[in-house]
Amino acid sequence: MARDGFELPKRAMVIFAHPDDAEFGCSATVALFAGMGVHMIYCALTSGNKGTHDPHMAPDDLAQIREKEQRAAGAVLGVKDFVFLRYDDGELEVSMEMRGEVCRAIRECRPDLVLTQDPWRPYQIHPDHRVAGWSAMDGVIAARDHLFHPEQMRDGLTHHRVPRVLLFGTTEPNIWFDVSRTMDKKIAALQAHVSQIRNPGVLERMRGFAATTGRAWGLEAAEGFRYLELG
Numbered sequence: 001m002a003r004d005g006f007e008l009p010k011r012a013m014v015i016f017a018h019p020d021d022a023e024f025g026c027s028a029t030v031a032l033f034a035g036m037g038v039h040m041i042y043c044a045l046t047s048g049n050k051g052t053h054d055p056h057m058a059p060d061d062l063a064q065i066r067e068k069e070q071r072a073a074g075a076v077l078g079v080k081d082f083v084f085l086r087y088d089d090g091e092l093e094v095s096m097e098m099r100g101e102v103c104r105a106i107r108e109c110r111p112d113l114v115l116t117q118d119p120w121r122p123y124q125i126h127p128d129h130r131v132a133g134w135s136a137m138d139g140v141i142a143a144r145d146h147l148f149h150p151e152q153m154r155d156g157l158t159h160h161r162v163p164r165v166l167l168f169g170t171t172e173p174n175i176w177f178d179v180s181r182t183m184d185k186k187i188a189a190l191q192a193h194v195s196q197i198r199n200p201g202v203l204e205r206m207r208g209f210a211a212t213t214g215r216a217w218g219l220e221a222a223e224g225f226r227y228l229e230l231g
Contacts, residue, residue: 008036009038009111010038010112011038011113012040012041013042013043013105013114013115014040015135015139016042016043017044017045017131018051019044019066019196020048020069020190020196022044023189023190025168026168028179028182029168031076031077031078031186035182040080042074042082043082043083043085044082044084046085046086046092047084049062049063049066049088050089066193069192070193073189076192085102090127092132099139102139103143103148106140106160107143107159107160108157112163112164114165115165116132117168129169140165143161144160144162145159146159165227165228166228168225170226174227178219178221178222180219186210190203210222
């Protein structure tokens, strides 16, 4: 299914493990959606506070750097709102606490579409990526029923149903988007992660991946997703 048959949401939230995960996984599509009027929201679960080879970098300092970089990258793409849950890098666990925090973020931001990392991807070796996908899906389900996390209702929130999900980093895409015109924004957003992007070859690989994905469908560049309709 190509973008031509896809109804754009009014609001979309990207839920991911680390600052820069969304840029690697789906940022050309984020820029595409934002450019077409979708209100884009980022929800980063960790601070990325262990993502360095610098032995002199303190985790708290790195967390501040990476949050600033994430805001800068999102601004390039047209992201309007940011949610930072600030868990420690490498320590995400599937838990009721995590589910509740993601549920709260969804109820507060009320997206019509959630994009997240595919937790069913075979051989996904990074535990944070797996947990981010599971927690996003669990949060989507919890957010829609008022008896899940009822304490949030006492805080003035209401339940919210997300009807559609796009999973990025998937090995089984069933929908793709033509991102030929937004690849430059993807690359610029990645370049905003100065603490992480030290090898310019990474950026060229991103162009290569998008070109390979697009080639199968006669496109210059594309990003593929597993599309779920939740009803």
